[in-house]
Structures are given as C-alpha cells and as structure tokens.
Amino acid sequence: MNPELALPSLYKASSVPPALAPDFGSSLRRRPTLDTRRSSTISTVQIERIVSEERADTNTYGVSELREGFFDALFLKPPKGPQDDLKDRFEATLPEGWKEKSPLRPRILTKKQWDRLRGIVVELMTTREGVRLLKTFTAFFTAYALCLVPSVHNWLGNYSYIMAVSTILNHPARSFGSQIDGAVLTIVGTGAGLGWGIVGLLLSTSTIAARAGFGGILALFLALFMTTMGWMRSFFLRFYQCVLCAGIAIMCMTLAETNDHSVEWSKVRSYGISWVLGQAIALAVNCLIWPDAxxxxxxxxxxxxxxxxxxxxxxxxxxxxxxxxxxxxxxxxxxxxxxxxxxxxxxxxxxxxxxxxxxxxxxxxxxxxxxxxxxxxxxxxxxxxxxxxxxxxxxxxxxxxxxxxxxxxxxxxxxxxxxxxxxxxxxxxxxxxxxxxxxxxxxxxxxxxxxxxxxxxxxxxxxxxxxxxxxxxxxxxxxxxxxxxxxxxxxxxxxxxxxxxxxxxxxxxxxxxxxxxxxxxxxxxxxxxxxxxxxxxxxPRLNFPSYSFWKAIHRANRQTRHDRGGITAGSYHFTFVQIADLLESIKSKEHKPTRTRANTPEPEDGSEGESMPYPIDSHPQTEDPDKADEDGVGRKIWRILRHLQGFEGRYALKVCIVTSLLSVPSYLDGREWWDRYHVWWAVAASWIMIHPRVGGNVQDLFTRSFCAILGAIWAGAAQAAGKGNPYVTGVFSAIFMIPMLYRFVQSSHPRSGLIGCLSFTVVSLSLHNRPEGDSAVTFTIAMGLCFFVGTAVPILVNWVLWPFVARHELRSAMSSMIFFMSIIYRNVVAKYVYFEEGKEPTALDIQKSEQLEGHIREGFLRIRQLLELTRHEIRLRAPFDPLPYSALADACERFFDYLIAVRQAALFYNPGYIRDNPVASEKLLGYRRDAVAAILGNLYILAGALRSQRKVPRYLPNAGAARRKLLLRTIEIEDEIAAQAERIGSFNTRWSDIHSFSFNESLTGCIAQLEELEELAKLIVGEQGFDDDLKEDAVDQLRNNPP
Known part of the structure; x- marks a missing residue:
C-alpha cells in the first residue's frame, strides 16, 4: 500500500474548490490562533463534570513540593464505586453468548437442541452445507465399502481400514487448493512417521545387544519423535495435518505387531498404500462433486x-x-x-x-x-x-x-x-x-x-x-x-x-x-x-500460494483451523502476540530532566524504559541486534533455551508424557492382548485429542468420551445385527456417520465428532476382519475402552499440567490490554500532540497507527470470545460473575475509541502551538508531564494489579485534577501572549475550533473512562487501603494471643 494513501484526504479536487481546499501537508504543522482560548475554557467546563472545583482545590495549608523533572501526582478522595443500579448497564455490555439463559437447564437444553436440529436439517437441504456433507460422506463411504470387500482387504492387508481413516482426517469438504495441500502434507507426514519407525526398528534389531534393549530403543525413538512433533504442532500451525499423520504412523510402526522383534514390511506396505488410496478417493470426490475453487x-x-x-x-x-x-x-x-x-x-x-x-x-x-x-x-x-x-x-x-x-x-x-x-x-x-x-x-x-x-x-x-x-x-x-x-x-x-x-x-x-x-x-x-x-x-486464473513463507507456517486455511478445534484460544494468543510485537517496535525517546538545583539526583546511566510484558510467552521478545551480536553464541543459546520454556515446550512435554506412559504395556512381556485388540489406538487417540491450547472442560470430557464409546457400541451393534454381513454394516455406518461427520466437519464441536468417527470406523472394520474365534463382544468392549482412555487421558493431563482456564486468561488479557492502552496513549501524545519541531506525524506514521488500531480491535473481539468460554467452566468456589469483566472490557474499548478520536483530531488541531514560544512551552512542561503521567501511572497500576491479582490502591493519582491544572495554566499563558498571535483564514479557523473541541472532549473522555476502569478493577481484585495490613496483623495477633 502506498503510504501517501494513508493521509486523511477529506476533500477531493472534484468536490471542493481549489482555493478553499486546505493543504493537509501543512495542516499537520499549522498552529491554531489564540481564538482557541474559548476551547480551553470549554475543556475546563467538561473536566469540571469529572473533578469539581471543591475536590480539586484542596487546602494545602501552605505546604508545597517541587519534584524537579519527576511526576508530581495529585491524590483526591476517590468517588464511590459502582452501585447495584449499574447492573443493567453492565449486562448491556455482555457478549451475545452470555445474554442467553443457562444452556444447562434441562428444559432449555431440550428446546435448544430441537430447534438446532430443525435448523440443521433446513440448512443442509437449502444451502451449500448439504453439498459439503454429501462430499464428505461420499468419500468416506466409498473407502469404507472398499474395506468391506474381501479381495480389497486381502490385497491391502490388516491395515486396510486406514484408507477410511485417511478420508476422514483430510475430508473433501474444503476448497480444491486446500484439498491438494492437505493431501501432500498428510502423505509427507505419513511417510516421515513410517520412515522414522523403520529406522527405529532396524536399529533395535541390528545387534544382539540392541535386541536385548528392543523395547527401550523403540520407546526412545517414539519419545523423541513425538516431542518434536508436539513442538511443531504447537508452533507451526501450517503443518498440523502433517505432524498429526506422522504421529499416527510412527505409533503404528513402533507399537503394533512388534512381538517378532523385526520389521514387518507388509505392515508398512499396507499402511502406506491404504493412506495414499484414501487421499486419492478424497481428492477425486473434491474435484468431481461441485468443486470449490x-x-x-x-x-x-x-x-x-x-x-x-x-x-x-x-x-x-x-x-x-x-x-x-x-x-x-x-x-x-x-x-x-x-x-x-x-x-x-x-x-x-x-x-x-x-x-x-x-x-x-x-x-x-x-x-x-x-x-x-x-x-x-x-x-x-x-x-x-x-x-x-x-x-x-x-x-x-x-x-x-x-x-x-x-x-x-x-x-x-x-x-x-x-x-x-x-x-x-x-x-x-x-x-x-x-x-x-x-x-x-x-x-x-x-x-x-x-x-x-x-x-x-x-x-x-x-x-x-x-x-x-x-x-x-x-x-x-x-x-x-x-x-x-x-x-x-x-x-x-x-x-x-x-x-x-x-x-x-x-x-x-x-x-x-x-x-x-x-x-x-x-x-x-x-x-x-x-x-x-x-x-x-x-x-478465471490460477493463483498459486503467495503468502510470505515465514508467516504462512504459523497460519492454516479455514477448514484446517476448524478441524483442529480450539479456534478461540489459539486466535486469542496469536492476536495478542501480534499486538505485543507491533507495540515493541514503538520506541520512546528517554527524557533526562535538566538539573537546576544541586541536590537533584542524576538519572542512572544505562537505565532502560519498560519492556513489553508479553501476555503469552509463545515468542521471545525482540532483542536489539547490536546487543545480540555482542553476546554471540552464549546469547543465542540463552534465547533458544528461553524459547523452549514457552507453551510450545510445555505442550511437547505433555505429549511426550502421555504417549510414553500409555505405550508402556507394548514393551512388556505377555502383550498378545495389545496386538489382538489394537490397543495402540489408545495412544493414537490421545495424540489426536490433546490440543496445544485448550484441554477441555467437564462437558468436553463427557461429550467426547460419550462419542468414543457410542461409536464402539454402534460398531458392535452393526456386527451383531448382520452377523458380519457387509451390507448391514454399510447401512449402520451410513446411519451413524452422517450426523457424526457433520459434527466433525461443520459444527462447532469438531473434536467430539472426530473421535466418534474414528471409533466407529476402526472398531467396525476391525470387527469385520477379526480372526475367527475371537468374541465380538469382548473385542468391542476392549476397543471401546481403548478409545475412551485415549480420549479421557489428554483432558485429565491438561487439567493437571499447565491447564487453560478461560477466566484466568481473561484477567491476563485485560491486564495486557490495559497496558497496551498505556503504550498507545504514550505514542499518541508523543507523535501527534506534543511532538518536537521537525518531527511532525508523517503518512507512514498514520498508516502504522491505523494498522495497530486494527489489531487492537481484533484483540477486543478475542476478549469477548474468551468471556463466552468462561460460561462453560465449572468453578468450585462460586459461579463466575462476568459482569465486571464485561464492563471493564467495554470501558477499555471506549477509552481506546477516545484515543483514536484524539489522534484524528490532533491531525487538524495541534495543541502544541505554544511550542513556538519557548518560554510558554517551558512553563507548561511540568503541567503536561503531570497530566500525561497521571494517566500512564494509573494504567500501569491497574494492569499490574489485574495480572498479579493484587488489590488496587484506594488512592491513585487523579488524572482529572492534573488535566484541570494544565488547562487553567494554558488559559493564563494564552492571555499573556494573545496580543502576539497571528490570524489565519476564516475557513481553517472554524475547522480548527471544531477539532479543538473534539480533541479536548476526547481527552476528557479518556479521563472519564480511566476512572471507570479504576472502579471496575477494584470490583474484580479488591481495594487496598492504608491500614489493611495493620488490620490483618491485629487480627493475627488476637488469634495467636487471645485475651
């Protein structure tokens, strides 16, 4: 995008006479006249509504203090907190998901499910969603029917059902380009898993000593591979399908049919060819039935x-x-x-x-x-x-x-x-x-x-x-x-x-x-x-992928994002990381105050400003390249180790723990039952269901476990009803898989649908092709338990190790957003309001500001999505109250809206015109410093209190009183230099007056929203008074030494 396009072109050459069209290149530098004195007076009227004269003009009894070059705060008695009558206003800020009645009430749940069912039927019959379901089921049923044919099964081998699994994991209900991309990734991932498994098997059988440690070598190969795949799955979202299929393939190679301590090449052939055939079927269906370009x-x-x-x-x-x-x-x-x-x-x-x-x-x-x-x-x-x-x-x-x-x-x-x-x-x-x-x-x-x-x-x-x-x-x-x-x-x-x-x-x-x-x-x-x-x-033309490679590896297409699940949590983390990266690039010039008194302390050398506290530790902070070059290899090693401490490393550790512990029985003696009942699918199911971000709540545990067990039971019922008849089995598969495929491919609960599809497919085809003499009931129960364990264990592990708790993430997100507001406020004031001569905001600055504002908008959207997630979490102490958090997010967003209005108005009305007079500018420096620092200080305090769950101090620097002092002092200085002011054209003068009002009103609005932020933060984390610690000590003393 051309940076010149970002300039505010409020007039077109065709819509305003050239003589009256203002020069916006110079309007960014033009100072308004001293007619703006009335704007300052109106601003004092607006600020009086927030800070009355009686509150601001407190009696100091002749005591004053001059903090040379430092923030001089004003502390006033805080207003009363929100009352109960504000509950309706708070409820108006709730997301749509919270405005509905509790979905867990039986009557509401039944009615909602019935309405949803009717809506699904209408949607499938009248929209393209029905076509997508038809394509998915056609590909699956084609592969499933081929697996029921004895000749096809005999040719493919014992793992012929992988062909049907392949059509599920990369189903054809996606665009043509996504289908090709998925086919390539899944085949490459399957090849990588099979290849690594072959290497492990060859190495474990290469010598007599290696055969003695056969199980240990395979366990090591599996642990190393799964740890790497886990890290890639969480970091490189683009390769999700690749690493998922690679994990399933290596589990088949290292955990299934390894009793002979040799490489079963027939297993490799059966698995590999079945997977490729499944992808061919899915690609053919995608291209032939209503293709999506x-x-x-x-x-x-x-x-x-x-x-x-x-x-x-x-x-x-x-x-x-x-x-x-x-x-x-x-x-x-x-x-x-x-x-x-x-x-x-x-x-x-x-x-x-x-x-x-x-x-x-x-x-x-x-x-x-x-x-x-x-x-x-x-x-x-x-x-x-x-x-x-x-x-x-x-x-x-x-x-x-x-x-x-x-x-x-x-x-x-x-x-x-x-x-x-x-x-x-x-x-x-x-x-x-x-x-x-x-x-x-x-x-x-x-x-x-x-x-x-x-x-x-x-x-x-x-x-x-x-x-x-x-x-x-x-x-x-x-x-x-x-x-x-x-x-x-x-x-x-x-x-x-x-x-x-x-x-x-x-x-x-x-x-x-x-x-x-x-x-x-x-x-x-x-x-x-x-x-x-x-x-x-x-x-129409063919467009090849053109997104930046280093950005594309962290992105996935629309359908892959849906199938992966946990969209809200993943989007929230990625959005806030992007905002933090953008804000980290905003560097402020360090101000060292001039000493005018001998006892004024000098700033410490080498002191640095605050760095961006990343709300999500998925990416390291941006380092200074010069410092990185100075430290050399040691610093690079430190950065790698620090990066491994992020959530990607924690997720890889969880994957390693879950898969290694569940696979232990496969390396022990007397494990015939392991191969007979295909128990390795418990490990594979756990790998499929463990999510990098969201572990799942109690509702997810019951829903997914129910779907896994239901799939196994339905497979057993199909076998019992038809006595192994393939036609009966096919009819049962159609009845079960159509709604389950819809749940996986098109509903908002893909993971429960996925485990249901896999459970039925694997159990039913394994039952159909099981050796004679094995009990169908025992086989069904054993495999059903496998999928139940593989479904439940990841959720339980995620509850114990680094759990994702939406309400905790919500509080952390609000803390980060308030801190972001402080950085944006500082940037707006520095670049658009009190900029230095010759450093006016450029078109590129405006473009970057608009880009940042867009990401902030997305951040508020993710916060509201997090707030909806809290409704599904069970809290033991008391029900979670979303009202303060929703009102806090709404107040923060309105604060952000006022900041945007300040930036836009400052482009046409520059309040720093007194800067032309060095004496006047010097007189206002301290007042401006206090007005800006009061807002920044409060935002820093609120952000820290929310992040650490500490109480907010009762008395905070009063931003309204500081701004009132600035405005009154500005009026005095305007009166002093009014006679020296030059006048400009009437047209520009009028618009300067208008934007001066908008500018001052927006700054006053920021202060009003800041006070609301303070009150709401106190509702969430509490208020800290002067004597709270003394009261707690007195209570402890009475308990220890009762009278």
Missing amino acids: GARPLAITFHDFFGITKNALEIPSPRDNGRQRRLAQSYVDLSQAHRDLRLDLTITRFRPDDVEDLRNLMQGVIRALLSMDTETYLVHDTSQTKSAGVIINMPEAPGVNTADFGLSNEESVADLEDVSTMVLHALSKPLREVLDSILEGLDRSDAALMDLSGYRKYIGPPMDISADVGAIQIHLNSTLSALNDAEITVFQSNKLTSRTMQAADIVQLFLFVRHTREAADAVQSLLDKVEDMQQMSGW
Whole structure:
C-alpha cells in the first residue's frame, strides 16, 4: 500500500474548490490562533463534570513540593464505586453468548437442541452445507465399502481400514487448493512417521545387544519423535495435518505387531498404500462433486461486509454496542479472507493484489464508520426538526457561566438556537443526499464484486441492483460538492461567530459532517478500485500460494483451523502476540530532566524504559541486534533455551508424557492382548485429542468420551445385527456417520465428532476382519475402552499440567490490554500532540497507527470470545460473575475509541502551538508531564494489579485534577501572549475550533473512562487501603494471643 494513501484526504479536487481546499501537508504543522482560548475554557467546563472545583482545590495549608523533572501526582478522595443500579448497564455490555439463559437447564437444553436440529436439517437441504456433507460422506463411504470387500482387504492387508481413516482426517469438504495441500502434507507426514519407525526398528534389531534393549530403543525413538512433533504442532500451525499423520504412523510402526522383534514390511506396505488410496478417493470426490475453487468464502466475506456497513449507516439510530462489534468482526474477517486466499491454490477472477487493495479500502470504510455518531438529528427532515424544537446543551459547572464568553445567558440561548436551526436547515438535505449516495454506492459495489466472483446468483444481492459504479461516482461527487457549498455558506454566515462555536451541539453537528465526508471519501476510493477491477476482469486464473513463507507456517486455511478445534484460544494468543510485537517496535525517546538545583539526583546511566510484558510467552521478545551480536553464541543459546520454556515446550512435554506412559504395556512381556485388540489406538487417540491450547472442560470430557464409546457400541451393534454381513454394516455406518461427520466437519464441536468417527470406523472394520474365534463382544468392549482412555487421558493431563482456564486468561488479557492502552496513549501524545519541531506525524506514521488500531480491535473481539468460554467452566468456589469483566472490557474499548478520536483530531488541531514560544512551552512542561503521567501511572497500576491479582490502591493519582491544572495554566499563558498571535483564514479557523473541541472532549473522555476502569478493577481484585495490613496483623495477633 502506498503510504501517501494513508493521509486523511477529506476533500477531493472534484468536490471542493481549489482555493478553499486546505493543504493537509501543512495542516499537520499549522498552529491554531489564540481564538482557541474559548476551547480551553470549554475543556475546563467538561473536566469540571469529572473533578469539581471543591475536590480539586484542596487546602494545602501552605505546604508545597517541587519534584524537579519527576511526576508530581495529585491524590483526591476517590468517588464511590459502582452501585447495584449499574447492573443493567453492565449486562448491556455482555457478549451475545452470555445474554442467553443457562444452556444447562434441562428444559432449555431440550428446546435448544430441537430447534438446532430443525435448523440443521433446513440448512443442509437449502444451502451449500448439504453439498459439503454429501462430499464428505461420499468419500468416506466409498473407502469404507472398499474395506468391506474381501479381495480389497486381502490385497491391502490388516491395515486396510486406514484408507477410511485417511478420508476422514483430510475430508473433501474444503476448497480444491486446500484439498491438494492437505493431501501432500498428510502423505509427507505419513511417510516421515513410517520412515522414522523403520529406522527405529532396524536399529533395535541390528545387534544382539540392541535386541536385548528392543523395547527401550523403540520407546526412545517414539519419545523423541513425538516431542518434536508436539513442538511443531504447537508452533507451526501450517503443518498440523502433517505432524498429526506422522504421529499416527510412527505409533503404528513402533507399537503394533512388534512381538517378532523385526520389521514387518507388509505392515508398512499396507499402511502406506491404504493412506495414499484414501487421499486419492478424497481428492477425486473434491474435484468431481461441485468443486470449490476457493473464491466462495471470499465472496461471502465481501457480501457480509456490505450488509454490515449498510446497517451501520442507518442514521439516525441509537448507539448500539452490537453495531460496533459487527463492524469490528467484519474488519477481522476481511483480513482473514485475504490471508486464506494467499495461503492456498485458488482459481478465481480476483487477483491477490486486488484483494489486498480491497481489504485495505474496506477496512478504511469501517474505520470511518466506527468514528461516526449515529445519534444525530442532523439528517432529520427540517420540518420535523423545527416542530420538535432544538435543544442546546449549555455548559454548566461551578464557577463557569456564559458571561465568561462575553454573552449573557438569555443572549446565549437565543443565539445558539438560531445558529443551530440555521445549520440544520443548511446541512440536513445535502448531508442526507450524501448518505443516500454512500448507501447506493455500497449496493452497486456489492453487485459488481459478486458479478466478478460468479456467486451473485447464490448469495446476492438481487439482480435488480445495478452494477454500474461509474454513474454513482459522479452522483457522489456532486452531492459532496453540494455539501461543501452548504458548509462554506454556513461558515461565512454572520450568525456563526467565535462565541457561538462554544456549544457542544453545534460542534457535534460539524463533526458529524466531517466524519460523513471521511466515510464518503473512503467509499469513493472503494468505488474507484471496483471500477478498475471491472475493466480488467477476464477469465478465471490460477493463483498459486503467495503468502510470505515465514508467516504462512504459523497460519492454516479455514477448514484446517476448524478441524483442529480450539479456534478461540489459539486466535486469542496469536492476536495478542501480534499486538505485543507491533507495540515493541514503538520506541520512546528517554527524557533526562535538566538539573537546576544541586541536590537533584542524576538519572542512572544505562537505565532502560519498560519492556513489553508479553501476555503469552509463545515468542521471545525482540532483542536489539547490536546487543545480540555482542553476546554471540552464549546469547543465542540463552534465547533458544528461553524459547523452549514457552507453551510450545510445555505442550511437547505433555505429549511426550502421555504417549510414553500409555505405550508402556507394548514393551512388556505377555502383550498378545495389545496386538489382538489394537490397543495402540489408545495412544493414537490421545495424540489426536490433546490440543496445544485448550484441554477441555467437564462437558468436553463427557461429550467426547460419550462419542468414543457410542461409536464402539454402534460398531458392535452393526456386527451383531448382520452377523458380519457387509451390507448391514454399510447401512449402520451410513446411519451413524452422517450426523457424526457433520459434527466433525461443520459444527462447532469438531473434536467430539472426530473421535466418534474414528471409533466407529476402526472398531467396525476391525470387527469385520477379526480372526475367527475371537468374541465380538469382548473385542468391542476392549476397543471401546481403548478409545475412551485415549480420549479421557489428554483432558485429565491438561487439567493437571499447565491447564487453560478461560477466566484466568481473561484477567491476563485485560491486564495486557490495559497496558497496551498505556503504550498507545504514550505514542499518541508523543507523535501527534506534543511532538518536537521537525518531527511532525508523517503518512507512514498514520498508516502504522491505523494498522495497530486494527489489531487492537481484533484483540477486543478475542476478549469477548474468551468471556463466552468462561460460561462453560465449572468453578468450585462460586459461579463466575462476568459482569465486571464485561464492563471493564467495554470501558477499555471506549477509552481506546477516545484515543483514536484524539489522534484524528490532533491531525487538524495541534495543541502544541505554544511550542513556538519557548518560554510558554517551558512553563507548561511540568503541567503536561503531570497530566500525561497521571494517566500512564494509573494504567500501569491497574494492569499490574489485574495480572498479579493484587488489590488496587484506594488512592491513585487523579488524572482529572492534573488535566484541570494544565488547562487553567494554558488559559493564563494564552492571555499573556494573545496580543502576539497571528490570524489565519476564516475557513481553517472554524475547522480548527471544531477539532479543538473534539480533541479536548476526547481527552476528557479518556479521563472519564480511566476512572471507570479504576472502579471496575477494584470490583474484580479488591481495594487496598492504608491500614489493611495493620488490620490483618491485629487480627493475627488476637488469634495467636487471645485475651
């Protein structure tokens, strides 16, 4: 993406006269005039609502302290915490999954399951989901039927059922490119497992001494291989299918039929050929039955984006958390769809580079919509607005009145009502036309892209919507020109004076116009790109994987992510690691204060700022290359060892422990039962079911175990009903496997479906081909126990060793997010507010900030998903209360929204204009330092309290009081240098006033949200008072020495 595209282009050459279009290259450096004094006064009015004058102006009794160059905090009496009447507001912040009634109630559970069953039937009969299930079952049943044919079984050998297992693990319900990718990976993984097993068997039988330690050598080979596979499975997500199949293959080689202490080459042939045949069947079904070239998921994502954005433009409408969350979800889905397109082989008319541009432009539209306030009456009809009356919000605070602005109360109300009415009459109609043009432009872009994808007939929009984007571009330009003309007319009106620009309602009207223009410009850029793609469209082309290799190895395609399970936990960890990596690249310049007194301590040499506390230790911190070169080999060894301590190493250790302990009976004497009942599948099932992130809760334990046992019982019932008749067995397999394959391939519970499919397939085919004389009942019970043990043991081990507890991860995630907010706040203040001369924010800085903001949006999405996971966890002490955590996440997200508003407003209104006067800048330095440090200090304290589960101190530095001192001091300095101020053009002056209001209001909003964060954090971890330790000591003393 060209960095120049990231500059805020709020005016187009075609929509505003060149003489009136501001130079945004210089607007980033232009200082507003001293007319902004009234903005500072309004800011003090806003801050008074948070910190009253009585609270801030406490009596110091003549005692003062000057901390030269250091943070000077103000401590005020904290407000009362949230009351019970706030419960409704907290509940409004809950994710959708928590708003439903408890799903474990029998009546609700029964009704929910029945409704879900009916929905599944309708979905399978009317959508493409039925085609995916048909393809999966066709491939499985073809392989399963071949395994029932005696001649095929005799030719393939005892492991012919691996052919059916192969079609399950790499089923054809995926795109063509994903199917080829899976076939290659599974065959390579199977070959690696068989090859390593052969090496182990040859080595263990090479000499007499090796034969004496036959079992020990095989155990060592298995442990080393499984530890490596476990580490790769957790670190290289791309190779999930490869390492999974490699683990199953080596278990077959080292644990099955090893009594003769020799290499059974027939076993290698049977296993290998059966696996390759299974992949051939799955690939053939994928290509012959309604093949998916890979463009459909991308088209669905684009179509969903247009639907969500059109719903978000329903204005006026009340502010809705669901609207913001749907936009954030669409933002994440666009990135994921683009990544999936580049990961696999696809056949589509969309070129990957065009899709990348579309993703960036669509995300730009989402960013613009997230900034819009839908609660506005500017788009109402003028007649309705006039009849309803205009309500003006006058600033009300102790010690502030309208006389401060040169107006009496009666004059102010009358003037502001007239101005507001004038603005409504002038801007309402052109603004409504711009919004209508945006909606029509989105509809036509949707139609054009769906036509290009070839799926418009199946997913929409209706055919009566035109795909001509050229005409709507012209109309959108004309409506923007009309809006600009109306805006200029308003600015040139005599009624709109500097005194009337103080009203919050009037400023909000102009801000809404500015945000609407930003959305229009974003949609206009999207229309330009869609028109270019229409002109260059041709035949579908073959797109080879083009994603960066070093990024691709940590990613997987859509269906593999689903089959692997644990999407929420894995996405949460990866997202937060990405955010931490991005924030680690933000380096702040260390400030060493100048000493003016002899007793001021010097900063310690070599002191470093805080480093990024990684919330997830899956990746080491980014090190300074210079320091790494200085330490050489020792530092590299240290980094490797430190990396092995991450969750990948812990997971590899768990895999080694589980597989090694379960395989111990295979190396002991008298193990005929092990081979007779194929008990090695207990080890293989444990390897399949143990997840790198999520171990599973009690519900998962019962569900998966039930599916494993049910599959074995159904296999035994099929054998008993037909006396081994293959036709009866085939009918039983169809009845059982259709719903179980759906559960594995398409439901949100893939692992229980997978173990059910494997249990039935292996048990039924092993029963069918078992040696004569073996009891079918005993065989079924033994193999059912194998799959039950292989299913239950990984869950129990994950409960004991480094368990994944969603509520603990949620608290850690909130701690990390609050710390991220402190880094972002520091970056915004340093780069966009109080930057030094010659270091103005560049287009590249804005682009990086927008990229970071997108990842933060995704982080809040993952937090809400974690919150939903907590509902399924059993807590022994008391039920988990999600309200404080949900409210804390919502407050943190609103804090983040205010930070974005500060950054955007600072591009047009730079509050550091006093920097031009060195004396004034020096006078404000300490006040600015205290205002910024109060917010940063509180965020650091809250993040640390949540991470360590320590109580929050009762008295924290008051950010509102620090900002109030800064604003009052700023007003004094403005008065001192007002006579020396230069004036600039009227048009830019008006917009500077408007953005100064937005800038100051957003900073005040940050302080309000910070106070809410403090209150909610105290609800979660408690409040620490001055005498709490003394009280605890007194209680302990009384207990030890009773009176």
